[in-house]
Every structure is written in structure tokens, then in C-alpha cells.
Amino acid sequence: MDIRGHSWTAFGLATPAESINNCFARRMINDHILCQRRRLRPLGGRPTVDRRRKPASPYPPVRWISSSSKVSNPVKENRMHKGIARSAAAAAALAALTAAPVTPAAASAPGAFPPIEIEIVSASGSGCPRGTAQAVMADDFESFVLYFSDYTAQAGGSSAPADALKDCRLSLKMDFRKDSSYAIATTAYRLSYKLQSGTRATLKANYNFQGDPQNALKTYEVRGPGDGNHQFTDTPSQPVWKPCGAEPTLDINTELRALRGPDRSKVNSLSLSSDDGSITQTYRLKWKPCS
16 A cells, blocks of 8 residues: 555554654653662663652661760660679679688588498307398488397297297498497397296397407396386496407397296297387497597
8 A cells, every 4th residue: 555645644653753752752661660670770861769758667767886886775785784793793602602611511420420231240049040130220320220030038838948048149240431430329128028927037138349358248137927028228338439440240149038937837938029120129329430
């Protein structure tokens, strides 16, 4: 179709000049958009600035502070002061602990020199067959107790003559600190008896450290009539101390004797045996350090 001689607008078209201007306008608009995104300078113009008002920020403005500035932060300073105060208090407490003299507590003798264990190293006699005697140290180390399960002397009735006299010889070993010594302070012998009127029974006992002269047997007597328990207590006037630097055994000797009564068909008895642990020999101890 030949459009020569006709205007461009007759056919609804823009003139070449208008087309050039439109293209240039579109290019400027696109460049302006790219400038906003990339912050670039548009072609042939100054940097475009977005002058639209932005909403106010809810946070305070950020202030850049150089290392030479002395602008303080109250929160950080408060925390720093608290940390310094805590450090100073801890240092003062440590200095007080290290500077204060340490005074050792005055422990009782049993606590200062506790035995590790007590052991029966030998047992002999008709009153304490093997496995029928037991030694137990108290929790406070201030005493030990002997238990027997077959230690009874009896006479009369169908009893054999040998049953009237029973004896026991025990050797005990206690392990404890070598720079301490002990002695028997008090002995309590608890027995059970059953005796007719006019009848009596006796207990004999002594103890000594191995190698020391043997002490004489002390005699304790029970008279009838009676059926029950009885206790004898002995406190030596001069306690015998275990020799320092040595480990002798403690030897304990006891003897029970029962006599026949007027009625020989009835049994008279004296016993250190106990089924419930109520009949015991208790040895209270004294302790001292070896000088």
C-alpha cells in the first residue's frame, strides 16, 4: 500500500519524530527505575532522589561512636560496675580465707585414733568352741563387745560333771594408727542365771596384753534363789596401756562354774550365752597418743 502523499496521523500512526521522542521517553523511564533499584546515575541527568516521606522508625537512631569517643552507656556501665564489685568481693573473701590461721578441730580420742577392725585371732576352751564367739567394735570406737552362743556352765539334773565348769581364752587383735595406745577403762559382764535356794555360781575373769604378766583372775559370785540376769562391773585402779610401737594381742580369760543345789534333780546354771544379743561382755576403752 502506498502511503506517500498522506499524513502519518491519517492512518493512526505517530510521526517518525514522535516515535523517536516516545522511545526516548520510555528509555528515560526505564533508566529512572533502574536508577532507583541500583542507585545509578540515569542517562544525561542527576542522581534521582526519592523524596517520599518514610514512616518514622520505632527504634532510636543509631549513633556511630568512634573508639576515641567517651560517650557512656548507662546499662553497660551498671553491669560493669556490678561485675567489678563481685570480683572485688570474691577476691576479699579469698584473701580472708588464705590469711586466716587454720586451727584444727579438737577431735575426741576415739575419733582421732579409730581402730580399723577388731578380730579374734584365736579362741580356745570349752566355753567358746570354734565359731561360737564374736567381737564387735562400737560405731564410736569407745568400746567393743563379746558375744557367745555356747557358753553355759550347769550342774544337777542330767548334766555331765564336765558341764559344771566352762572356760574361754580369747586373743584379740585391733588394727589402728600406730602412734596411739589404748587401755581397758571399764568392763561390764552381763550374765543369765538360774539357781536354787542355797546355791551359788561364779564368774572369774581377767585380761592382759600379750607378753605382759598375767593378772590374777577376779571372782564374781551369784547366789540363789533366782532366775534372771545379773551384771558385774569392774573398773581397774591402774589401767594397763598397750605398749607403744608394738602390736600385742589383747588376751581375755573367763571361767564359769555352777554348783549343785540341795535338790540334785534340778539344774543350776550360769551363762554368758545369748540368743538375742542381750547377754554380752562390754569393754570400754581409753585412748591416748604415743609421745
